[in-house]
Amino acid sequence: MAGHSKWAQIKRKKQKTDIARGKLFTRLIREITVAARQGGGDPMANARLRLAIQTAKDNNMPQDNIQRAIKKGTGEIEGVHFEEITYEGYGPKGVALLIETLTDNKNRTTSEVRHVLSKHNGNLGESGCVAWLFETKGVVWVSRKQVDEETLFEVAIEAGAEDVKEDEDGFQVMTSQSNFEAVCKSLRDSHVPYQNAEIQKIPKSIIKVEGDPAKQVLKIMESLEELDDVQRVSANFDIPDEILQQG
Numbered sequence: 001m002a003g004h005s006k007w008a009q010i011k012r013k014k015q016k017t018d019i020a021r022g023k024l025f026t027r028l029i030r031e032i033t034v035a036a037r038q039g040g041g042d043p044m045a046n047a048r049l050r051l052a053i054q055t056a057k058d059n060n061m062p063q064d065n066i067q068r069a070i071k072k073g074t075g076e077i078e079g080v081h082f083e084e085i086t087y088e089g090y091g092p093k094g095v096a097l098l099i100e101t102l103t104d105n106k107n108r109t110t111s112e113v114r115h116v117l118s119k120h121n122g123n124l125g126e127s128g129c130v131a132w133l134f135e136t137k138g139v140v141w142v143s144r145k146q147v148d149e150e151t152l153f154e155v156a157i158e159a160g161a162e163d164v165k166e167d168e169d170g171f172q173v174m175t176s177q178s179n180f181e182a183v184c185k186s187l188r189d190s191h192v193p194y195q196n197a198e199i200q201k202i203p204k205s206i207i208k209v210e211g212d213p214a215k216q217v218l219k220i221m222e223s224l225e226e227l228d229d230v231q232r233v234s235a236n237f238d239i240p241d242e243i244l245q246q247g
Contacts, residue, residue: 001226011128012040027231028056030102034082036073051181051199058197060207080104087113088130091122091220092213095237096130098201113230116223120216134201134234137162138180140187141195147171152192159186170195214239 032052039046045055049070056066072079083105087099097117103109114124142152152171153164160179164171175183177199184197209217217237224233 023228024059025061025065025227026228027102028052028059028061029065030078030082031071031077031231032056032066032069034084034102036070037075037081038073041070041074041076047181048163054181054184058194059165067184085109086131087124088127089113089117089122089124089238091117091120091131091235092216093207093209095122095207095209095217095235096133096203097122097220097224098130098134098234099224099230100201100232100234101227101229102231103245105229108230109227112227113224116227117195122216122220133205133236134203136177137200137202138173138175138177138197139200139202140175140184140197141169142171142187142192143195144170144172146194147192155186155190155192156183159183169241201234203234206236206238208238210240210243214243218243 027137032049035046035049035052039048041049043050053066053070053130054238068077071077082102083106085101085103087097087101087110089097099113100110101113117123137182147183149164149171152173156164156173156175159182160223161173161175162179163174165174173183173187173194180197180199184194187194215235217235217239221233221235224230
């Protein structure tokens with residue numbers, strides 16, 4: 001299976017731990033804060049904030065945390081000013097890396113990202129060097145225990161989804177970014193519970209990586225995800241399942 005989807009499955013399993021869940025909440029709070037700062041605190045008039053709030057709710061974030069993050073963004077209460085920076089680079093065997101961050105210290109974040117890449121046989125690239133290799137999509141994961149494929153397909157496609165794919169854990173509903181909210185709402189309205197839903201950068205082409213370079217790619221992904229300022233890492237690798245499952 002292609003690395004971007006398999007890696008997402010591994011991350012979802014890791015997020016069940018308390019430490020990983022704490023990191024997830026931190027990233028969601030930053031996203032809500034930045035969304036509110038840029039577009040205002042009214043989710044009905046701010047699509048990015050609306051999506052961030054729904055994602056937080058899907059991950060069982062307390063309402064008080066959500067409201068506090070919004071107020072920090074609008075300036076009602078004091079908060080840190082975060083800057084959005086996307087880094088582009090390469091891992092072993094030319095694997096493309098797109099690293100999205102929210103930071104209050106650009107120099108620190110740049111140094112940390114560069115250190116991780118150089119430590120594991122990767123390097124930073126120029127702006128625009130790999131972004132064109134990815135397209136923005138909505139991805140919704142649904143457990144096979146919650147719904148049969150025919151029902152899911154009917155509900156999702158009618159709401160505007162592009163495709164429903166099966167993986168070892170269940171189903172992935174693929175949508176355009178513009179139809180993502182509508183598909184999620186349709187699933188909720190149809191009482192089809194989903195495990196996770198997020199906007200992702202999906203690679204247009206895949207690079208197969210094996211052996212030690214594959215392990216280095218995984219180490220880069222893990223190390224970047226552990227950085228406090230990193231919101232999301234996207235890559236275009238295809239790695240054997242036995243190596244991915246060691247991650």
